[in-house]
Amino acid sequence: MARTPWYATAALAGIGVALLTVGCKESAPPSPAPAANHPSAADTAKPRSAPAPAKAAPRSQQATGDDLPDFPPPKAAQSSSASMSGEPSFPPPKFDPETTDPALRGRPIDPGAPLADLMQQAQREGLVDSEGNLKIPPAREIDAAKAAAAGIRELRGTYVRIYTDLPASDELDRLPAVFDAVYPQWCDYFGVPRESNPPWRANAFIMQNKERFKAAGLLPDYLPEFENGFAEGHELYIVEQPTEYYRRHLLLHEGTHSFMLTRLSGSFPTWYFEGMAELFGTHRVDEGPSGLTVQTRYMPRGRDEVPFWGRTKLVADAYREGRARNLNGVFAIQPSRNMGNEEYAWSWAACYFFDTHPAYRDRFRTLFKLPARGDFMEELQKLYEADSDPIITQWQVFVAGLDYGYDLERAAIRLEPGQPLPTGGATATVAADRGWQSTGIRLQAGRSYQIAATGRYRVANEAKPWYSEPDGVTIRYHDGLPLGTLLVAVQPDHVGSGVTPLIKPLAVGSAGTLTPEQDGTLYVKINEATSGLADNEGSVRVTVKEGK
Numbered sequence: 001m002a003r004t005p006w007y008a009t010a011a012l013a014g015i016g017v018a019l020l021t022v023g024c025k026e027s028a029p030p031s032p033a034p035a036a037n038h039p040s041a042a043d044t045a046k047p048r049s050a051p052a053p054a055k056a057a058p059r060s061q062q063a064t065g066d067d068l069p070d071f072p073p074p075k076a077a078q079s080s081s082a083s084m085s086g087e088p089s090f091p092p093p094k095f096d097p098e099t100t101d102p103a104l105r106g107r108p109i110d111p112g113a114p115l116a117d118l119m120q121q122a123q124r125e126g127l128v129d130s131e132g133n134l135k136i137p138p139a140r141e142i143d144a145a146k147a148a149a150a151g152i153r154e155l156r157g158t159y160v161r162i163y164t165d166l167p168a169s170d171e172l173d174r175l176p177a178v179f180d181a182v183y184p185q186w187c188d189y190f191g192v193p194r195e196s197n198p199p200w201r202a203n204a205f206i207m208q209n210k211e212r213f214k215a216a217g218l219l220p221d222y223l224p225e226f227e228n229g230f231a232e233g234h235e236l237y238i239v240e241q242p243t244e245y246y247r248r249h250l251l252l253h254e255g256t257h258s259f260m261l262t263r264l265s266g267s268f269p270t271w272y273f274e275g276m277a278e279l280f281g282t283h284r285v286d287e288g289p290s291g292l293t294v295q296t297r298y299m300p301r302g303r304d305e306v307p308f309w310g311r312t313k314l315v316a317d318a319y320r321e322g323r324a325r326n327l328n329g330v331f332a333i334q335p336s337r338n339m340g341n342e343e344y345a346w347s348w349a350a351c352y353f354f355d356t357h358p359a360y361r362d363r364f365r366t367l368f369k370l371p372a373r374g375d376f377m378e379e380l381q382k383l384y385e386a387d388s389d390p391i392i393t394q395w396q397v398f399v400a401g402l403d404y405g406y407d408l409e410r411a412a413i414r415l416e417p418g419q420p421l422p423t424g425g426a427t428a429t430v431a432a433d434r435g436w437q438s439t440g441i442r443l444q445a446g447r448s449y450q451i452a453a454t455g456r457y458r459v460a461n462e463a464k465p466w467y468s469e470p471d472g473v474t475i476r477y478h479d480g481l482p483l484g485t486l487l488v489a490v491q492p493d494h495v496g497s498g499v500t501p502l503i504k505p506l507a508v509g510s511a512g513t514l515t516p517e518q519d520g521t522l523y524v525k526i527n528e529a530t531s532g533l534a535d536n537e538g539s540v541r542v543t544v545k546e547g548k
């Protein structure tokens with residue numbers, strides 16, 4: 001009988017395997033390109049000088065328009081099922097065993113092979129213990145001299161040994177230190193001791209020429225085809241990438257898989273397994289007087305920091321093209337060798353959102369402790385049940401504004417229903433350095449309200465402070481409107497399966513009339529990307545009166 005690779009049996013033991021997490025394909029090109037056309041690596045790696053995509057017309061002027069990016073149902077899953085209808089809603093759909101990949105359902109990978117046969121085989125081969133838990137072999141001991149004879153160098157760190165056929169460079173030489181800097185971060189985040197017995201270590205093969213590694217016996221034949229990266233237990237296989245950033249990204253992405261597979265128990269849904277690998281993969285390295293530091297779970301400030309990454313652009317493009325995913329659409333992502341870049345981007349976005357949002361992150365960081373996949377989604381549902389409606393709004397606002405440097409701390413919204421407007425009107429003060437804020441004023445559908453805004457606030461502090469009043473200042477435009485322009489929207493008490501009006505605001509500037517389409521609370525913010533809020537200062541005073 002042919003030997004079944006251990007990762008195939010891992011599925012039997014109900015352990016999440018990286019088998020089908022092999023995609024990790026190249027990210028989107030840094031400038032507009034047809035979505036369906038994946039350019040070659042050489043092509044994408046070239047710096048582009050194409051202009052930024054034309055801005056959509058100001059959203060404020062489309063307050064009731066239907067041509068806005070919306071939150072449609074996710075693309076039909078491979079096999080559609082009623083539970084994945086994808087209306088923006090929360091909690092997530094139940095996973096259907098019939099349409100969920102066997103590797104993550106604890107069933108044999110070969111649908112023809114009876115479970116009992118494979119389980120017995122795995123036990124015979126000593127791959128699972130008496131309780132059915134997978135025994136993952138330690139990282140292989142590799143003969144460095146033999147590898148060197150094949151043109152493959154060894155770079156040693158504490159937690160990783162890297163084997164590569166790439167020419168020596170300072171960047172390659174520091175990769176073990178980068179990996180070593182991240183290992184304690186995985187331990188601390190996932191709540192496992194840094195020390196283990198035996199000490200934890202992975203092998204990482206960074207390959208320019210896969211055949212060379214095959215010939216040297218370092219790249220096993222039984223591995224499935226993979227384009228960019230693959231993690232099997234303590235062995236990480238990484239295909240050389242067009243940028244140094246993205247090579248490190250992939251090393252940390254696969255390293256995260258390896259860590260989760262070997263040091264955590266339980267299995268995870270695809271969006272979480274890939275999203276966490278992307279969250280830890282997205283990083284920044286600094287070398288200062290005190291040595292090398294690596295920030296993971298990092299929000300890149302610009303394209304230059306993360307060449308070839310492209311995750312924010314993929315989400316932004318999908319949103320602009322009307323293919324934005326609600327959370328159910330992210331949760332429904334299935335493991336597949338053909339998992340597209342966009343699915344990695346959505347998985348990353350969802351994990352970034354939950355891991356960073358001040359109201360949701362604490363609960364999110366307990367999720368990995370759960371034992372099994374079905375329980376994982378049920379637990380997620382339970383954990384966030386009370387917030388299911390606000391989460392829809394917060395997610396939609398996040399997706400609609402996602403860009404480099406997104407400041408979720410400042411963009412997080414305190415959703416609180418307002419009080420009815422007193423006869424004489426009401427005023428509210430909102431900060432210039434935050435995203436959407438409630439005025440605490442409740443408005444009624446179909447009535448007209450006069451809104452007036454006053455104040456002088458700093459909207460930028462680049463070289464010198466720039467101030468704005470509610471009509472905005474034309475030093476810069478955002479979403480087609482001057483920076484600092486006052487935007488308003490009426491948020492209903494429940495968004496339900498709909499779309500929050502906060503992604504379709506109206507620009508009122510210093511004065512305007514508002515006739516809400518539905519009852520709700522008046523929310524206000526100044527027009528600026530969230531990445532620019534941190535250097536703002538001051539506030540806006542908003543007065544609301546009923547009537548013409």
Ligand SMILES: [Zn+2]
Nearest residue numbers: 021024274277
């Ligand atoms: Zn992956």
